[in-house]
Amino acid sequence: KKESKQYTIGFSQCTGADNWRKTMQESMYRELSFNPEINFIMKDAGGQSEKQIIQIEQLIKQDIDLLIVSPNEAEPITPIVEKAYQNGIPVIILDRRTNSDQYTAYVGADNVEVGQIAGAYTNTLLKGTGKVIEISEKPGSSADIDRHKGFLEILKRFPGIKLVDKLDGDWDKNSFEAPLTKLLKTHSDIDVIFCQNDRRALTAFKVCKDLGLGKKIRLIGVDGLTGPNGGIDLVDKDVLNATILYPTGGEEAIRTAISILHKQPFKRENRLQITMIDSTNVRIMKLQSEKLVAQQQDIERRQGKIEEQRAISENQSIVIYTVSIT
Numbered sequence: 001k002k003e004s005k006q007y008t009i010g011f012s013q014c015t016g017a018d019n020w021r022k023t024m025q026e027s028m029y030r031e032l033s034f035n036p037e038i039n040f041i042m043k044d045a046g047g048q049s050e051k052q053i054i055q056i057e058q059l060i061k062q063d064i065d066l067l068i069v070s071p072n073e074a075e076p077i078t079p080i081v082e083k084a085y086q087n088g089i090p091v092i093i094l095d096r097r098t099n100s101d102q103y104t105a106y107v108g109a110d111n112v113e114v115g116q117i118a119g120a121y122t123n124t125l126l127k128g129t130g131k132v133i134e135i136s137e138k139p140g141s142s143a144d145i146d147r148h149k150g151f152l153e154i155l156k157r158f159p160g161i162k163l164v165d166k167l168d169g170d171w172d173k174n175s176f177e178a179p180l181t182k183l184l185k186t187h188s189d190i191d192v193i194f195c196q197n198d199r200r201a202l203t204a205f206k207v208c209k210d211l212g213l214g215k216k217i218r219l220i221g222v223d224g225l226t227g228p229n230g231g232i233d234l235v236d237k238d239v240l241n242a243t244i245l246y247p248t249g250g251e252e253a254i255r256t257a258i259s260i261l262h263k264q265p266f267k268r269e270n271r272l273q274i275t276m277i278d279s280t281n282v283r284i285m286k287l288q289s290e291k292l293v294a295q296q297q298d299i300e301r302r303q304g305k306i307e308e309q310r311a312i313s314e315n316q317s318i319v320i321y322t323v324s325i326t
């Protein structure tokens, strides 16, 4: 039976500026291309919580049938998301969380586990003794809070490993370069830097290199994107010792949204798998991800061809129609 009802999904994205978010959005659009009954409105808050609140307010006023939200910071975004939920709008929380359990479904990986894996890997590198710096995600985001929590949980088991400092890695690319340079000048004995994403890890690498500490300090990142200077490439080039592949969940969020809108069964908690990537598995990860990208490009090419064919046959039927009435 053909579904003819149209639905509107509103998506409140905390920021759209970086490649991880762009990858998330691409996978959403790919999944949406199979669902022409969906009207999709995305609003990008540019990393500002006040803006995100206003944008969610606007989406509620636009009578959306479902809200997907990736909250910038957990606390300030919580009340407006609760409001949407209480207004009867199904809410899918994607990647970062609010501080509330008022939502219909969650899609994302467990950030406490991300921190734990980074902590365990730090100990594998240091064998129980050494000095560490952590560079944060967006401060106040659930990703930052949870990654830090998991990281500390594991480090506490190894009293010989000392977390010297945690620097705010804010959205301004340069924001932690100066404090990190200063810190490394006074602590030239730092062994590991855990960066809560690969973009920050690349910046940290440049800082270390400029100080002549390039080979000495080991770097761990998070995200593991494909493509040039993505986490997989950075591990392959030996810029990073490891990254934790943190899936975007874009495709899964749209699938869950479709199930909710079509009143089909869905899971409330959709916990995505994370994977550690280091020199032992980076080649296979690289090959697999390149293959996946090639397959996706193939699908897009095919979709383009189908559209072309459809346009041609529509033109032909107009011609036939014109001929038959004259």
Ligand code: FRU
Binding pocket: 015, 018, 020, 021, 095, 096, 137, 138, 141, 143, 196, 197, 198, 222, 223, 246
């Ligand atoms: C992208 C990002 C990723 C990170 C995620 C956490 O905006 O910072 O690098 O894994 O958000 O929410």
